[in-house]
Amino acid sequence: MIRYILQRIAGMIVVMFIVVTVVFVIVRVTPGDPAAVMLGPDATPQDITDLRTRLGLDQSIFVQYFFYIGQLLKGDLGHSIFLNMPVSAALMERAEPTFFLTVFSLLIACVIALPIGIYAAYRRGSFIDQASTLLAMLAASIPSFWLGLILMQVFAVRQQWFPVSGYGGPDAAFLDRMYHLTLPAVALGLVSSALILRFTRASMLDVLGDDYIRTARAKGVVERRVVLKHALKNALIPILTVIGLTAAVLISGAVVTETVFGLPGVGNLVVSAVLRRDYPVIQGALLVIAGLYVLINFAIDMLYLLVDPRVRY
Template sequence: MKAYIIQRLLSLIPVMLVVAVVVFFIIHLTPGDPAAVILGPDASIEEVNHLREEMGLNLPIYEQFLIWITKVVQGDLGWSIYMDKPVLQAFLENLAPTLSLALMAQIIAILISIPAGIIAATKRGTFTDQTFMIISLLGISVPNFLLALLLVLVFAINFALLPVAGFQPLSSGILPHIQYLILPAFALGAIQAALIARVTRSSMLDVLNANYIKTARSKGVKKNVVIFKHALKNAFIPILTVIGQTFGQLIAGAVVIETVFNIPGIGQLIINAIMRRDFEVIQGTILLIAFSYVIINLIVDLLYGFFDPRVRLSAKN
């Protein structure tokens, strides 16, 4: 198992290198002068040229990349001139709201999707099954920003049950923290819930038709025991895979939702950095998001052994 973990960690190096190359060159090849944007329209040409030289923008692009990637390898993601702080510090300061939003969205998605998928699988072909699948199709089809606006209109404006926008840190209390996150978390997790529900239904149907499930039923094992102890555990690997993938997507896809609900998270940080042409922040933040995504997938791979003993055996071999 240790060898497997080391192998997977080493495989992250080329992935992160590709991400770094793509992000750096896409950002630097887009039109616009970061120095001019940072200084504003009233800045003189001399001031702009001085800032460009200070930021290293006068160097050839390949030299800029080599300087940046060398610093990244050493743990230095750069310095934000606009915010006057290290990129890593800015990322960590904005991480808590995004992480809270993504965790709550994932919890909501799991609590809704897995029971719905199990019920749909056990009632295959019935009105209940068709209803759940239609709802899941709608969940996949409706954009999360549109759902967010509808939720705000209904629950925050019409009924005034929840805050319209904003964020309260966990230090302000659990209840205010949850109240401000319910609407954005539901809007963010709706697509994930629909996807997990469909995968749960499909995986459960494959397992429920297996011979050992039929044998357990013929022996008189209770229905709930068959479903949750035998069927769900054996069907959980595809479900776990999609949960891990969707959690990474939640972190990366929180940009729009954080903008709609004015949450000071990573999404807001990226949007502000793009508007200010703050290259260092954009590059460092996207690189950290990509790194978190691949780490989450690694953790999911390691969790396979808990649900399937064959994975543990293959790891030992």
């Protein structure tokens, strides 16, 4: 087991090194002079030259790369040019809305998808099975930002049940903030539930026809116990995989939804940084998101050991 964990950690390090390199190169080769974009059209050539020197952009890309790697090894993500603060501090300020939006959305997706997927597999070929498959395909084809706009128009503008945008005031209570996150979380959760539902149904169908399921039924085991304990337990690995991937996608995919609902999250920060060419913020946000992606995959791998001990071999 220790060897398996060490192999996974080594793989994470390699992946993050590749991500760091790719992010650095992509940001640097983007057309346009970042110093000129940052200073605006009224900047003089001398101002642009001074800023390029201060940011190290006058050095070769290799020198910039090794300097950036050295910063990362010290835990320094850089300093935001426009916000005039460390990137790590800027990300921490915006982390709360994104974190709770991701958790809230994933909870909604699982509450919708898991029961329907299990029951649809158990009643294979029934009306509920066909309807759930159709709804899953429909939800998967709907952009979350479009669904968010529809929910905003119906429940916020017309019915006035929920706020149109924002995250509450500076002193808002936790429940008030969750109240503001309801519509964006529902928009993301409904779209994300489609993939979880289809994987749950497919995984349950694979195990419901196995010999040990027929044996359990022949022994007179209660049907609910057969489905929820014997079948679901052996179908959990692919279900956990898709839930973990969905969580990672929600973290990185909440950018547009946060912008639509005016949430002061990491997604909104990234959009502003891209428009301003704030390189340190762009790089820091991408690395943090990629790191969370890798950590979630690692956590899912560890859960495999608990669900099915045979994985360690």
